[in-house]
Amino acid sequence: MSLLQIECLESRIDKPREHYGHFAIRPLNSSQAITIGNALRRTLLADLQGTAIVAARIAGVNHEFSTIPGVREDVLEILLNLKSIILRAQIKEPQIGRIRVQGPGIVTAGLLELPMGVELVDPRQYIATICNNSIFELEFRLETNIGYRITNRGIDTMASDFLQIDSRFMPVKKVNFSIEEVQLDISKDKETLFFEIWTNGSISPQDAMSQAADLLAKFFNSLKNLDFNYPIEEFNSEEQTIGQVSIEELQLSVRAYNCLKRAQIHSLGDLLNYSYEELLEIKNFGQKSAKEVVDALNKRYGIQLPYEKMSEVTE
Structure with a gap:
């Protein structure tokens, strides 16, 4: 696999709190650009100190x-x-x-x-x-x-x-990326990944890109030497363990996450005390956010959130 090259196409400081950088990463095989682009974008926006x-x-x-x-x-x-x-x-x-x-x-x-x-x-x-x-x-x-x-x-x-x-705490204000296909010959299609990064001035776009890449490299490097011979620890109470899982693990949108936090819902145990209809009663929590929570619970943990409380159904 050929080494990636990154080129800074443009770098400017519009204001002390508005720094901009435009980068090109190449060469990438077909479909690699979207994978790298999404990973870098999420890291830039959420994981830099x-x-x-x-x-x-x-x-x-x-x-x-x-x-x-x-x-x-x-x-x-x-x-x-x-x-x-x-x-x-x-x-x-x-x-x-x-x-x-x-x-x-x-x-x-x-x-x-x-x-x-x-x-x-x-x-x-x-x-x-x-x-x-x-x-x-x-x-x-x-x-x-x-x-x-x-x-x-x-x-x-x-x-x-x-x-x-x-x-x-987020030093990166905004990130955009785009992909351009480059055909080298009939059998080889390559892609170039273009990144635009805006920061608040506490870090340069170049340093932000470098730190994000370093975080991703360390994250994936930890998966290189997994030893599958160790037995998986079994918990005595699976229900109790699931209930202690933080709602961050659901990977919700910012709007849905913030609404749950304001309602003092910090774990799956807290969330499972609500029905679908009760979620809709949370301030600024609409049907789209409620459906997102229901789908995330079902997809990640196989949990079906009830649409009504059982006590209400039986009355």
């Missing part, structure tokens, strides 16, 4: 619906502005940053006191406006993780006076 602000403690504030005297924005707006700040870092443990500004003036990300090894992508990102000589003071916690984390609104469990923030 990023750093984000996950919680904040604002002086004189007890809950997210408060207002701060002398500050134009309310607390909820400030938390949303903190959520949008893009950071470049690789930290293993949560870190604390701070800011203390006396007005009047505009508070931007460039005024943040960041821990060692953490950098701002765009220091001009807006946080708040102080209208008088009030002092604006807050602490915030940073974490490195993957994906998007929706938190329970209210006080952070790790610190009694920190307010939680929904966190987007």
Whole structure:
């Protein structure tokens, strides 16, 4: 099998938080491009690490619906502005940053006191406006993780006076790929895979492609030396084991997954307490999402979700 070649066709920085890269991967045998394209795209969007602000403690504030005297924005707006700040870092443990500004003036990300090894992508990102000589003071916690984390609104469990923030760790904003067939001769058809990658500036498209390829290589490399001589462990209670499986294993769409999480459905055990009709009663959970859940349960675990609760049927 010939070695793949990757070529960067275009690389540009439109804005500090908008980096773009266009790549060509060749040569690929027929149908290989779609396989590699799908695997790389999912890895780029879901498995690369990023750093984000996950919680904040604002002086004189007890809950997210408060207002701060002398500050134009309310607390909820400030938390949303903190959520949008893009950071470049690789930290293993949560870190604390701070800011203390006396007005009047505009508070931007460039005024943040960041821990060692953490950098701002765009220091001009807006946080708040102080209208008088009030002092604006807050602490915030940073974490490195993957994906998007929706938190329970209210006080952070790790610190009694920190307010939680929904966190987007994904450095890649968008990925497109296309395939072009190249006929070398009558008997050999090859394909070229074209990739377009947009990042938030915390990582370059070139590094994003490299990290995604490295993750996939390590993943598949772990399958090379499987030893099938070991007996498969048998569990005493298959029903209990299935019930402990996380809903992430169903590989649902983002919409369906988020709706289940907001309804406090974290495992198959939680999910099996619902019927099809009860799923439809979940906020923003339509028939398409319900059918997706039913099909995933049946396909992956052979479980049929009831359309009605048995107690309702027998009454």
